[in-house]
Amino acid sequence: MTEARTLYRLYTAQRANLPRITRQWFDAFTITPGIGGWRGLTEACAVVEIIGTLFDEPRIHELATDIRRTNAETMVVVVAIPGVSYHEETATPEVAE
Numbered sequence: 821m822t823e824a825r826t827l828y829r830l831y832t833a834q835r836a837n838l839p840r841i842t843r844q845w846f847d848a849f850t851i852t853p854g855i856g857g858w859r860g861l862t863e864a865c866a867v868v869e870i871i872g873t874l875f876d877e878p879r880i881h882e883l884a885t886d887i888r889r890t891n892a893e894t895m896v897v898v899v900a901i902p903g904v905s906y907h908e909e910t911a912t913p914e915v916a917e
Contacts, residue, residue, distance in 0.1 A: 825871050827904040828880045831856070831897040832887050834864035841890055845883040846870050858894075871904060 832838070834853050842849050849870045856865035868887075870880065877900065884896040 824902070825873055825904050825906065826876070827901040828870045828872060828876070829899040829901070830868040830870075830880070830884050830887065831899070832866055832868070832884075833891060833893055834866040835891050837890065838866055838868065838887070841887055842868055842870075842883065845879055845886070846872075846876075871906060874902075 838851055842851065849868060852867045852869070854865050854867065856863060868883075870876070872880070880898060880900075884898050887893065888896045
């Protein structure tokens with residue numbers, strides 16, 4: 821297990837360019853499509869998730885601004901959830917014969 825991280829979630833409208841925009845800022849992310857409501861209307865939405873540290877927070881907000889401006893959105897909501905841990909393989913396992 822690695823040290824605790826922060827899970828950042830960006831809520832925005834679903835657009836085909838989200839992977840390209842996000843990739844310019846971070847090399848690891850997940851984009852989950854969904855349906856959301858805003859001001860009485862239903863629209864396709866997406867949640868961009870990035871696991872990072874508190875030091876990534878300024879870049880997260882720059883990404884949110886980039887998405888908002890590029891896609892002419894009214895807003896992009898950013899949520900930070902601290903204390904996330906994850907498990908990753910750090911070495912190639914030996915194969916038993």
